[in-house]
Amino acid sequence: MVRRLPSQPPVLPGFSYVHVLGSGGFADVFLYEQNMPRRQVAVKVMLSEVVNDQVRQMFQAEANLMAQLSAHPSILTVYQASVSSDGRPYLVMELCSASLSERYRREPIPVPEVLRIAIKIGSAVETAHRAGVLHRDIKPSNILLTAYGHPVLSDFGIASTLGSQRQEDSVGLSIPWSAPEVLLDETPGSIASEVWSLAATVYSLLAGRSPFEIPGGANSSSDLMGRIARAKPQAIGRPDVPASLEEVLRRAMSRRPEHRPESALELVRELQLVETELGMPQTAAEIAMDDWALGTVADQEERTRLRPVSTGSAPATPGKRRRRRVAAAAEAYAPVGTVRERSGPDSPFSRSRSSDASPGVRRITWLLVAAALLVTTLGATAIIVIVRSLGDGIPVVSDIAAQVGSGGRVEFSWSDPGLADGDRYQITVTDQGVVSTPSLQEAPRFVVDADPGDSVCVTVTVNRNGSTGGASSEKCVDVAEE
Numbered sequence: 045m046v047r048r049l050p051s052q053p054p055v056l057p058g059f060s061y062v063h064v065l066g067s068g069g070f071a072d073v074f075l076y077e078q079n080m081p082r083r084q085v086a087v088k089v090m091l092s093e094v095v096n097d098q099v100r101q102m103f104q105a106e107a108n109l110m111a112q113l114s115a116h117p118s119i120l121t122v123y124q125a126s127v128s129s130d131g132r133p134y135l136v137m138e139l140c141s142a143s144l145s146e147r148y149r150r151e152p153i154p155v156p157e158v159l160r161i162a163i164k165i166g167s168a169v170e171t172a173h174r175a176g177v178l179h180r181d182i183k184p185s186n187i188l189l190t191a192y193g194h195p196v197l198s199d200f201g202i203a204s205t206l207g208s209q210r211q212e213d214s215v216g217l218s219i220p221w222s223a224p225e226v227l228l229d230e231t232p233g234s235i236a237s238e239v240w241s242l243a244a245t246v247y248s249l250l251a252g253r254s255p256f257e258i259p260g261g262a263n264s265s266s267d268l269m270g271r272i273a274r275a276k277p278q279a280i281g282r283p284d285v286p287a288s289l290e291e292v293l294r295r296a297m298s299r300r301p302e303h304r305p306e307s308a309l310e311l312v313r314e315l316q317l318v319e320t321e322l323g324m325p326q327t328a329a330e331i332a333m334d335d336w337a338l339g340t341v342a343d344q345e346e347r348t349r350l351r352p353v354s355t356g357s358a359p360a361t362p363g364k365r366r367r368r369r370v371a372a373a374a375e376a377y378a379p380v381g382t383v384r385e386r387s388g389p390d391s392p393f394s395r396s397r398s399s400d401a402s403p404g405v406r407r408i409t410w411l412l413v414a415a416a417l418l419v420t421t422l423g424a425t426a427i428i429v430i431v432r433s434l435g436d437g438i439p440v441v442s443d444i445a446a447q448v449g450s451g452g453r454v455e456f457s458w459s460d461p462g463l464a465d466g467d468r469y470q471i472t473v474t475d476q477g478v479v480s481t482p483s484l485q486e487a488p489r490f491v492v493d494a495d496p497g498d499s500v501c502v503t504v505t506v507n508r509n510g511s512t513g514g515a516s517s518e519k520c521v522d523v524a525e526e
Contacts, residue, residue, distance in 0.1 A: 050074075051091055054128035059087070059136075066142070070094050075139070078123075085123060089134040103133040109177060110135070110200055117330055118168040120188060120198040140188035140196060148184055148249045155250065155284055159319050160327045161187065161195045162246040166312040167330040168197045169242055173308060174331075178233045182241035183221040184248050219265050220254030221245055224273045224299055236301035239311055243296030243304075246315075250289075251280045255297060275299030289318045295483075306485060310468075313484045313507075438513025439463065441504040446521050454521050456502045457489040467508050474501040474518070494523045 050072045053061045062075040062084070071090045078085050090103065107125035114121045124136035144161075147153065165187055172179060179186075179200055186199045223240035225231050247255045255277035257263050271277075277297060280290055292314045296304050305311040309331065316326045439461035447455045468484040473492055476499060484507060494500045501520040506513045 051089065054089055054130055054132055054134065056087065056128060056134070059085070076136075078136070084139050086137045086139045087134055088137065089128065089132050092130070092132055095132060100127075100133060106200070107133075107135060109175075113172055113175065113177065113200060116168050116171050117194065118164040118196050119171070119200070120196045137198075138190065138196075140190050140198070142185065142188055144187055144189055144195070144249075145185040149252050152252065152282065153249055155282075155286075155289070156319070156322070156324055158246060158249045159289075159315055159322075159324070161249065162242075163312050163315050163319075163327040163329060164195050165197050165245075166242055166308045166315070169238055170308040170312065170329075170331055172200065173235055173238070178235075178238060179241075180233045180238075181218055182238060182245055183218055184245055187245070219268050219272075220257060221248070222272070223301075224275065225301060227269050227272060234301065235307060236304055239304050239308055240297050240301075242308060242311060243293045247277065247280065247293050247297070250282060250285055251278070255293075273299070286318065286321060288321055289315075292318060305483070310484050313468075314482075317482055438467075438506050438508050438511065440514040441469070441506065441516040444502065444504060444516055444519040446502075446519050448521055448523060452494040452496055452498065452523050454492045454494050454500055454523065455489060456492070456504075456519060458504060458516070460488055461506065463506065464508065467506055470505045470507045470512060472503045472505075474503075475499070494521070496523055496525045498523045 048067065050064045050067045053064075053072075053074045053076075055061075056076065058079050059076040060079065062077055065073040065075050065086060067073070071088050073086055073088050076085055076087045077083070090099070103125075107122070110120075110122045111125070113119045120140065121138040122135055123138070125134070127133050165182075169179060169182065177200065179197065181199055182197070186197060188196050188198050190196060219227065221241045221244045223237035226233060226237050231237060244255050253259060254268070256268050256271035258278065261267075275298060277294065292311070296311055298304050305314065309329065312329050316329070319326050441458050441461050444456055444458045446457075449455070468486060469488065469490075470482050470484055471490050472479060472482045473490075475492075475494065490502060490504075492500055492502070499520060499522050501518045503518045504516045
């Protein structure tokens, strides 16, 4: 396809034109030098042929929106927005590099670096969602790098809104990172579709290609759309990418939106757990909080980190089907298997429990025993500290029920132990001795697709601001042979 020449750069008061940075389907980007304060900036100027009254109104709304969102450290900063003397709207933005969009196809990017980028960009997406904004065009080329190497998400809203009015080839480049329900016109976009696009973008940074692209094969728009609709991405094919990370991305790119993480933040939490599995410090999730002024920066950063349970992961069984979380839909389950509770030393997640005491009573008992020991060495002051901490405890899930349905579908459910706003359930599945990466959700039920003859176990803990409470007893199910 023949590319058009860039448009004439406009004369902007207070700015000196330097050179062209790039061209797109509806705008050009130029390098300017701002006179005061003196700095180099990127100026995106809309093409005159796409500008009309509706576009001008949309541009003003998007400019105001970007000004609010760009306070986020991982969203491109917008300095100014206006209309040039020839009637073209423009944005003055932080000058960033687009090298990442070329680098991932040229060389393997280290897994720790990709995880760091993914968590920071995921935090930006979550922040936008909380402001009621869908990006609708998450892809590697819209991730830029600041002069200090910090990833930022660019092109909020404007590209996707105009893209729907342009010819197909102007939006075709986004097909590899568009969710199947968007490509099939089932929805113009949703949180679930943004989670899909975010996962597809992370996959691309790891694999050096989009998830449904076949190296050396047919990769036309129709070919990609057909593969995306079948939701079976190619394996990443890198020995340094852990299986748990591939599983997280595969689940986030599920064909059915209800099988994906419920928010960008949930996907971020799962990526943080992969960092911990690899022995890396967790990248902080940069999420705006209403009470930010009440605590220190260090306090906020600590609250964005997730503390996982010990998984003791065993190597994956060859040929084993991946387990996935499924929707909380009402279904009838038949007693096709044996349900058992494991609470002894054979469970890596359970603690010794008395059958005639509630979790709260058992917890208080152990704390009082600890207090008695502390009195000997530290004095009565220790008792005051421990008793005071009892009211701040994270609730513990108990009495997990399990039902086995036909086809090996196992549903685990439990009662709400008293969750507070913002609390999440952290679920860990053990299948034939293989421990999965924990997942986070709000619903008090979890469904696993198991194979006949499998032994599937689930442990549930409550996650509160990145800290986890005590683990439940491990509920296990032996799925009957067919």
